Amino acid sequence: MKKINVLLLFVLIVRAATIAQTPFDPFNLMNEKWQKNLIERSTLIIEGKIIKGKYYLYDNSSSVGYFYGLCVIKPTAVLKGNTDTTKTYQVLVKLGEYAFMFNDVTGKYDTTGGVGINPSDNIVSVPGSGIYFINENLAPITISFRQESNSGKLAAVDLYSLFPNAMMVGFNYGIQYDKKNLKDNVLKFLLDKHNLEVKPLQ
Numbered sequence: 001m002k003k004i005n006v007l008l009l010f011v012l013i014v015r016a017a018t019i020a021q022t023p024f025d026p027f028n029l030m031n032e033k034w035q036k037n038l039i040e041r042s043t044l045i046i047e048g049k050i051i052k053g054k055y056y057l058y059d060n061s062s063s064v065g066y067f068y069g070l071c072v073i074k075p076t077a078v079l080k081g082n083t084d085t086t087k088t089y090q091v092l093v094k095l096g097e098y099a100f101m102f103n104d105v106t107g108k109y110d111t112t113g114g115v116g117i118n119p120s121d122n123i124v125s126v127p128g129s130g131i132y133f134i135n136e137n138l139a140p141i142t143i144s145f146r147q148e149s150n151s152g153k154l155a156a157v158d159l160y161s162l163f164p165n166a167m168m169v170g171f172n173y174g175i176q177y178d179k180k181n182l183k184d185n186v187l188k189f190l191l192d193k194h195n196l197e198v199k200p201l202q
Contacts, residue, residue, distance in 0.1 A: 046081075052166075095124075
C-alpha cells in the first residue's frame with residue numbers, strides 16, 4: 001500500500017511539473033510563423049471591448065444563405081498603429097447559415113416549420129473584451145443585407161447606417177480576456193514574444 005502511495009505521489013509531481021513547463025500561449029497553440037503573419041497583416045492592434053452589436057443580419061439570398069453579426073469595438077489601449085478615444089470600430093463577422101421558407105409577397109419567413117440556423121464552418125469569434133487584430137484597409141461591402149423587424153418582416157438595411165460614427169474595418173483575430181487568458185499574462189506574452197507594448201489611451 002505504501003508503494004502505491006509513493007508511486008501516485010511521484011506521478012502527480014511529474015504531471016504538475018509538466019503542466020508548469022507548458023508555455024503560456026493566448027493564440028491557442030498557433031505556431032510562431034502564423035502569429036507573426038497575423039501581426040504583420042494587422043494595421044491596427046488594440047485592447048478594447050464590444051460596446052454595441054446588431055444580430056442577426058441576413059445576406060440577400062431569398063431562403064438560404066449566411067447570417068452575420070455587426071459589432072462595435074471601443075479601444076482602451078493601442079499596441080500597433082494609431083487611434084484615440086474618439087474612434088470606434090465596427091466589424092462584420094459571419095456567424096452561420098440559415099435556411100427558411102420566405103414569402104416574397106408578405107415579406108415574412110415561416111418559422112413554424114423550423115428555422116435551420118447552423119454554425120458556419122469558418123465562424124469568426126469576436127471577444128467581448130481583450131485584444132483585437134484589425135485590418136483598417138477593408139474593401140467596400142458589395143452584398144446587401146436584410147434585418148428582421150418587430151413584425152417579423154425582413155427589410156433591407158444599410159450596414160453603414162446602423163453605427164454611422166464607427167469606422168468599418170476588417171477583423172483578423174481576437175484574444176479573449178478570461179480566467180484562462182488573464183489580462184496581465186496576455187499583455188506580458190505580447191510584449192516578451194512579439195515586442196507589442198500596450199499604450200493606454202488618454
